[in-house]
Amino acid sequence: MHAWNGHGADRSNALGQVLVFFLLPISWLFAGLVAIRRRLYQHGFYKQTTLPVPVIVVGNVMVGGVGKTPITMALVNHLKAQGLRVGVLSRGYGRKTSSTLAVSPKSQSQNVGDEPLLIARSCQVPVFVGNSRVDAGRALLSLHRDVQVLVCDDGLQHWPLARDLELCVFDERGVGNGHLLPAGPLRETWPRQALSPNVPCWVLRTSGEAGPNEFAVQRHLADYALQADGTQRSLSSWWDTPVQALAGIAKPEVFFAMLREQGMNVAHTQALPDHADLQALHIDTSQGDVLCTEKDAVKLWAHHPQAWAVPLHTTLPPELLAAIDAHLAAVQHAKLSSPHGHQTA
Incomplete structure (x- = not known):
């Protein structure tokens, strides 16, 4: 909700501000309960x-x-x-x-x-x-x-x-x-x-x-991707080939943007909810190799070991x-x- 983030001036945000106003008493009650719990500790x-x-x-x-x-x-x-x-x-x-x-x-x-x-x-x-x-x-x-x-x-x-x-x-x-x-x-x-x-x-x-x-x-994607068996491949090897990107994280669009910043031709994206169940996910490899986050790979590799995980390096x-x-x-x-x-x- 834009009103939660404190920015935006469109109609939806104006409606959100009205909703925030009516929810404030509940927030004040919640704040009071948190304060009481803190004092008890x-x-x-x-x-x-x-x-x-x-x-x-x-x-x-x-x-x-x-x-x-x-x-x-x-x-x-x-x-x-x-x-x-x-x-x-x-x-x-x-x-x-x-x-x-x-x-x-x-x-x-x-x-x-x-x-x-x-x-x-x-x-x-x-x-x-x-x-x-x-x-x-x-x-x-x-x-x-x-x-x-x-x-x-x-x-x-x-x-x-x-x-x-x-x-x-x-x-x-x-x-x-x-x-x-x-x-x-x-x-x-x-x-x-x-x-x-x-x-x-x-x-x-x-x-x-x-x-x-x-x-x-500082955060940046690695310049390589990994498969379940440890196979490593440089991202540059995909520069001339369309790929599809999958992410079931809080902000999947950030992962997609980082791939494009690496020069990847991301032809298709699939944004999933954070902590989504990937067991029944259908992947059409005819649209290109699948690149995902490491977090998605821990679930995806059990059913789709051909997927490629791109590590995120945090400094x-x-x-x-x-x-x-x-x-x-x-x-x-x-x-x-x-x-x-x-x-x-």
Whole structure:
């Protein structure tokens, strides 16, 4: 809805503004409930569980996709390069199961979720999904006792899990019209009111202008594509050949535009809903080879192994990585004598 994003002057947006006006009382009620819940945590009526290793949460306050998972993967790869043993936690949005599960590269996306499976395959680290990220973290650490840091992919509002650092991701929408659901796109008020003043929340921008004290994330498609069996092919080999592009992500048109920027002749596009079930999808290869995102490939390859996945490379700014490294070092030093998982107010 354009009115959610706070821009546009057409008739549909004018109608949207009227709808926003009538929804505002519900948003105010929602804001009040969020504030009460926050106070209950701050005053110890609800407990947070602190795990024995540092926890970094990558999340957002806006509904819809903002590019969290590629940032999670880039962060995990950086921490691995620093010599740290990393584990990843996730809710596993869209999965058909509800229990706490370990994710392996051979897992099925319908059981563990698209993003956790992509992370497990791409990053080669322990990944656990669970409605309770606390339970998922405990299960992961019980099986992988050498893990030194946990990264939670989406979980900014999952307050039962104590965290040591928050990375809040925004796209070009910013905070939209500034209202909470349902009158706006926000899950909580912005600027955020942290549960603890000792937990920094750093802002990352995947698109649009980065403001003061914000970090700009660079993203670009790889110059190659992969098939299920590991076959690699340069994108330039398709420049003279029509291809079709498929994307079941929050903003499929962005993927299509990035392919065209790479010189691809995208003759046909198929935009699908985020987390769409691709099992029954019909693909007509007579219209050209099929290019998709890595996230789509974790589902598509089970039925269409001939599809080509184009990786998205995400680059985190050096100053952000340096700040994360310094903060982690301080947190790890403070946790050396901590008991194995306890509750704090």
